Amino acid sequence: MIRYITRRTISLIPILLGIIFIIMGIMSLTPGSPGLVILGPDAPPEAVEELNAELGYDQPFLSRYVTYIGNLVKGDLGDSYRTGRPVWYEVSRRLPTSVTLAILGVGVAMVIGIPLGILSAVKQYSPADVLLTSLAMVLNSMPTFWFGLMAIILFSLRLGILPSTGLSSPAHYVLPVAALASYTIAGLLRLSRTTMLETIRQDYVRTARAKGQKEKIVIFKHALGNALLPVVTYAGMAFGKMVGGVVAVETVFSIDGVGNMVLTAIRNKDVMLVTGGIVCLASIYMIILLLVDVLYAVIDPRVREKYRNQY
């Protein structure tokens, strides 16, 4: 088990190197040079050249990549072109905000989505099922940012019961988290309904019913555990979607998080800050996917057994 976790963790390194390579590759297509961004369009060309050389921008792409990785190992993501402060400082200051939002979003979505999905499956074709699945379908088709905007209009502007900007009190979290969770609630509801329906039709569930077991125990003890396995994977993947949604939600609710920072950096052509921000967000997503894999091995006896026999 420990060997499995270690091996999976080590296998993240080439993926991380690949991610950085791809992001740096894309960002190197940006027109202009860092010297031009920092000094402005009116700066003399010699000064721009000099600054570019100082920042290592005159080097070929591969050598810049190797330098970036070398600095990254030391915990240095470079300096922002605009503020001049270290990228790591800018990112780490905002990371807790964004990660909290995403975790709350996934958490709320799981707490609401999974039970409703199970209810929907157990009462298949009932009015409640039809209502819930239709609602999930609509939520699944709704852009996160628009859900947030509508929530602001209704709860902040019309009813005036919830604040709409910033994150200064627990009440401030309600609308952004609801907006983030909406899409995932729908996804989890639909998925847990499907897997639950599949599980209820399995032979062992029929056996449990045939021996006269109470319906509650059949559902919660026999069916639920097996039905939830794919749901765990979905929740992990949903975290990735959530990281993307965070960008939109932070804009809508004027929250000073990594998403908003990346967006501002994109507008300012602050290549270093964009690269750093996206590498950090992608790394977090990668770690979450790893945790899901490990969790799988812990909770699924079949997977656990497979790895025990391997070593």
Place this chain on the structure above:
Amino acid sequence: MSNRITSQGQANKVIWAYKKKSVFWDFWKQIKHNKAAMFGMILITIIVLMAILGPVVIPYEKAIVQDSAQRLQSPSLAHWFGTDNYGRDIFARIVHGAKYSLMIGVVAVAVGISLGCILGTVSGYFGGVIDNAIMRVTDCIVCIPSTLLALTIVAALGGGLGKVLIALIIANIPVYTRVIRSTILNVTESDYIQAAKASGTPDWLIIIKHVLPNAIGVIIVQASMTFGDVIITASTMSFLGLGIQPPTPEWGSMLAEGRGFMLYSTSIMLFPGLAIVLTALALNLMGDGLRDALDPRLRN
């Protein structure tokens, strides 16, 4: 007696016509009892008709000409959905914006799925080094949340319709590639492919005649299921100011423009958003219907 078959060519034609009808018929039979899918189909037909016929009925000037005397009006007979902060008719703008969302969706999904198809088929059918190379690259890209990847690409290339399309295509290819590869792997292992290989059929012919037709269901389902998401991501990028720029009446950029005025007018934010939701909903309902009809294993 006029139906009597007199030659081999005619016989083939009859068989072909019968086959064609039966595939379509099967599919229609399944989908017509699916109320949700039918609703989605009707809805998307209306939206497509609106995108095609709307601009003929409502002149583009109505969606673009500013009139400060008519600012931020509520819905009325003259302006069904009210007017925006420049006095432009919101209904006219939504009608004219339909083509952008639909076009982005169609092009991004069609190009993305075609490229995903090529990569997935090569990867799944041939295996070996090529497969390894393609899969390691997709492993990396899949770890970058697709909205972020699209943002990165737009950040480097700049905004605008073409750039957004490129971003959406690149962000979606790895997803398509993975799904199609696993399907192709399954198909390739079947006996009839082995038989075709043993009888000396060249690889390209096997792929075109045997592998792809047997994977087409999954490919269509995958395409239709991502259609709605692509439209939502595109509108999100426009809303963030990185996609189609105002004053083009794209739904996402309409919301971006109207945002500063949502205190004064609900309709400026409500209707463009509803247009996005209804389009995505129609496509998702249709995607679900297609999945149920073409891929019975996933049916609930």
